[in-house]
Amino acid sequence: xxxxxxxxxxxxxxxxxxxxxxxxxxxxxxxxxxxxxxxxxxxxxxxxxxxxxxxxxxxxxxxxxxxxxxxxxxxxxxxxxxxxxxxxxxxxxxxxxxxxxxxxxxxxxxxxxxxxxxxxxxxxxxxxxxxxxxxxxxxxxxxxxxxxxxxxxxxxxxxxxxxxxxxxxx
Amino acid sequence: xxxxxxxxxxxxxxxxxxxxxxxxxxxxxxxxxxxxxxxxxxxxxxxxxxxxxxxxxxxxxxxxxxxxxxxxxxxxxxxxxxxxxxxxxxxxxxxxxxxxxxxxxxxxxxxxxxxxxxxxxxxxxxxxxxxxxxxxxxxxxxxxxxxxxxxxxxxxxxxxxxxxxxxxxxxxx
Numbered sequence: 001x002x003x004x005x006x007x008x009x010x011x012x013x014x015x016x017x018x019x020x021x022x023x024x025x026x027x028x029x030x031x032x033x034x035x036x037x038x039x040x041x042x043x044x045x046x047x048x049x050x051x052x053x054x055x056x057x058x059x060x061x062x063x064x065x066x067x068x069x070x071x072x073x074x075x076x077x078x079x080x081x082x083x084x085x086x087x088x089x090x091x092x093x094x095x096x097x098x099x100x101x102x103x104x105x106x107x108x109x110x111x112x113x114x115x116x117x118x119x120x121x122x123x124x125x126x127x128x129x130x131x132x133x134x135x136x137x138x139x140x141x142x143x144x145x146x147x148x149x150x151x152x153x154x155x156x157x158x159x160x161x162x163x164x165x166x167x168x169x170x
Numbered sequence: 171x172x173x174x175x176x177x178x179x180x181x182x183x184x185x186x187x188x189x190x191x192x193x194x195x196x197x198x199x200x201x202x203x204x205x206x207x208x209x210x211x212x213x214x215x216x217x218x219x220x221x222x223x224x225x226x227x228x229x230x231x232x233x234x235x236x237x238x239x240x241x242x243x244x245x246x247x248x249x250x251x252x253x254x255x256x257x258x259x260x261x262x263x264x265x266x267x268x269x270x271x272x273x274x275x276x277x278x279x280x281x282x283x284x285x286x287x288x289x290x291x292x293x294x295x296x297x298x299x300x301x302x303x304x305x306x307x308x309x310x311x312x313x314x315x316x317x318x319x320x321x322x323x324x325x326x327x328x329x330x331x332x333x334x335x336x337x338x339x340x341x342x343x
Contacts, residue, residue, distance in 0.1 A: 141332025
């Protein structure tokens with residue numbers, strides 16, 4: 001059976017492990033640059049940049065330590081039209097534990113947290129070829145803003161940022 | 171044209187509110203704007219602000235036909251990539267139509283890049299509407315990549331009834 005709880009500093013190795021498993025699922029595992037030290041400083045310091053919920057599994061009547069088999073990482077962002085938002089950055093359940101309602105419970109908990117912290121909505125991105133995730137979200141009422149309203153995600157990488165930040169030569 | 175880019179102060183929220191609506195009108199979504207000046211003040215100027223803002227200001231001599239000297243803004247916040255760490259998200263970038271083509275948009279965006287650089291952000295991200303070709307070109311010219319086109323990322327949202335319904339089914343505390 002499973003249990004959901006807030007992540008603690010001691011969970012950082014498990015969080016990194018799951019981040020890498022999710023990246024592998026997205027076929028982008030070589031892009032994970034963060035270390036356990038980064039995650040510890042960034043999530044459990046004075047001004048955390050993220051919040052994290054973990055799903056733990058324990059076999060009934062077992063004396064073994066529960067295993068961390070799922071996680072959701074989120075933070076708060078802002079929509080100038082409606083105010084505070086909950087942004088879901090990563091959401092993953094280890095393959096062998098899917099189909100047991102764990103993902104569903106995590107999503108419900110996040111929604112509850114969103115409402116409790118005065119958020120008008122919950123946002124996230126999904127790769128369009130990740131059909132099973134898109135279906136999971138749409139079944140529960142999510143709207144695809146890229147498809148319905150035409151929003152495209154754009155990114156400037158470090159080199160471009162440095163170039164733009166340099167004083168103008170005009 | 172001389173203009174100054176500076177960090178927004180609480181008193182600027184009235185002008186920022188005005189321009190948020192102007193941008194929403196441009197994006198053809200003005201009926202989606204629900205927020206008030208007071209809420210902006212509360213959310214941007216408290217001890218843990220939810221966003222930061224820079225404004226573009228011109229002198230009295232160059233004020234707009236309706237008397238405004240604050241003629242552009244950029245509203246941004248910090249996000250966290252589990253791959254790369256702290257990133258900056260540029261939520262709104264707007265310059266009033268009569269002040270475009272004078273480097274103000276570029277100035278506002280450079281300021282966000284500078285702030286991002288100081289905080290060691292590894293990425294600056296934003297969302298653009300697919301029909302807004304003038305903006306799409308502006309960003310691409312400055313080095314941005316369209317992640318929706320190249321990697322298929324779509325933005326999804328739960329709000330209103332869908333969010334209420336999910337929340338109602340959450341395990342009790």
